[in-house]
Amino acid sequence: MSTERAPLWEVFVRPRRGLAHTHVGSLHAPDAELALRNARDLYTRRQEGVSIWVVPAGAITASSPDEKDAFFDPAADKVYRHPTFYEVPDGVAHL
Amino acid sequence: MKNTFALALALGDDALIAAQRLGEWASRAPEMEEDIALANIALDQLGAARLLLTYAGELEGAGRDEDALAYLRDDREFTNCLLVELPNGDFAVTMAKLLLLSAYQLPLYTALAGCADERLAAIGAKARKESAYHLDHAALWVRRLGDGTDESHRRMQAAVDEVWPYAQELFRPWPGAPVDPATLRADFDGRVDAVLAEATLTRPADGWAPAGGRDGLHTEHLSFLLAEMQVLHRAHPGAKW
Numbered sequence: 001m002s003t004e005r006a007p008l009w010e011v012f013v014r015p016r017r018g019l020a021h022t023h024v025g026s027l028h029a030p031d032a033e034l035a036l037r038n039a040r041d042l043y044t045r046r047q048e049g050v051s052i053w054v055v056p057a058g059a060i061t062a063s064s065p066d067e068k069d070a071f072f073d074p075a076a077d078k079v080y081r082h083p084t085f086y087e088v089p090d091g092v093a094h095l
Numbered sequence: 096m097k098n099t100f101a102l103a104l105a106l107g108d109d110a111l112i113a114a115q116r117l118g119e120w121a122s123r124a125p126e127m128e129e130d131i132a133l134a135n136i137a138l139d140q141l142g143a144a145r146l147l148l149t150y151a152g153e154l155e156g157a158g159r160d161e162d163a164l165a166y167l168r169d170d171r172e173f174t175n176c177l178l179v180e181l182p183n184g185d186f187a188v189t190m191a192k193l194l195l196l197s198a199y200q201l202p203l204y205t206a207l208a209g210c211a212d213e214r215l216a217a218i219g220a221k222a223r224k225e226s227a228y229h230l231d232h233a234a235l236w237v238r239r240l241g242d243g244t245d246e247s248h249r250r251m252q253a254a255v256d257e258v259w260p261y262a263q264e265l266f267r268p269w270p271g272a273p274v275d276p277a278t279l280r281a282d283f284d285g286r287v288d289a290v291l292a293e294a295t296l297t298r299p300a301d302g303w304a305p306a307g308g309r310d311g312l313h314t315e316h317l318s319f320l321l322a323e324m325q326v327l328h329r330a331h332p333g334a335k336w
Contacts, residue, residue, distance in 0.1 A: 006126070027128055028126065028127075028128060029128060033235065034128075034235070037132070037231075037232065037235065038128035038129075038131075038132065041128065041131050041132040041135050042128060042131055045135055
């Protein structure tokens with residue numbers, strides 16, 4: 001067992017054509033080539049996907065839980081931003 | 096027919112013993128991710144072994160199924176090559192073994208996919224995709240270790256030197272078989288030479304050529320492997336999960 005852990009990578013898998021890549025988990029690997037292969041073994045061995053992205057975890061800028069109020073609460077009371085103020089015509093199934 | 100049975104049995108035994116050896120890495124690989132990768136490759140080999148041994152049993156016509164062939168034969172009745180029964184050694188030795196095995200299985204399964212026997216062709220077509228990934232995985236590590244630090248280079252070269260003699264047995268001419276392995280040597284050399292060159296490793300000279308696996312004459316390592324693999328089935332015949 002190596003004493004120093006390899007860098008962390010976040011893994012995104014596209015389940016099938018037409019869908020977007022979805023975050024499925026993370027893994028350790030020394031570089032991108034191995035990260036991709038490890039991801040193939042860890043996350044797609046039960047036919048979960050047709051395409052994989054790996055991204056260095058350090059390259060992701062994430063919102064902080066501390067900023068939750070400032071980021072997300074203001075959206076809650078602005079109903080006019082939601083498309084609920086017009087009639088949906090009959091026969092439009094998936095609007 | 097006799098040759099088809101013998102080839103299916105030999106290749107099935109190669110895959111079965113390779114699977115059992117690779118399985119020994121479970122929970123012991125250098126990293127968790129590699130642990131899963133080796134187990135995946137072992138399961139690929141086991142899948143191919145099941146198809147080949149099932150077919151061999153049908154060709155034999157003596158009522159032996161895959162389990163009877165895998166669990167109820169003694170070492171002298173196994174016809175796997177010596178390469179797959181060698182101990183795992185360190186990680187470099189395991190990768191050297193996997194490199195040689197997959198560089199042999201890939202052109203072999205590819206040739207089988209185009210042979211006249213429909214069952215073998217179907218098995219070859221399925222297994223060659225898996226072999227291509229095994230070769231990719233082994234090549235990736237051989238390159239990294241060979242072209243890595245002084246210590247990793249030394250150990251990778253030592254590993255290649257150690258297992259190299261066992262490659263020669265793989266290409267013993269087999270006239271009359273659905274695919275004659277002797278015809279695959281150039282393909283094997285091309286693939287392995289490219290990996291060794293990129294890994295800054297020296298290709299060992301062909302010299303001592305241990306053989307006998309295809310005739311049932313094995314190293315002392317196979318009996319121990321079989322004892323562990325077969326003990327449950329022999330103690331509880333017909334046991335099911």
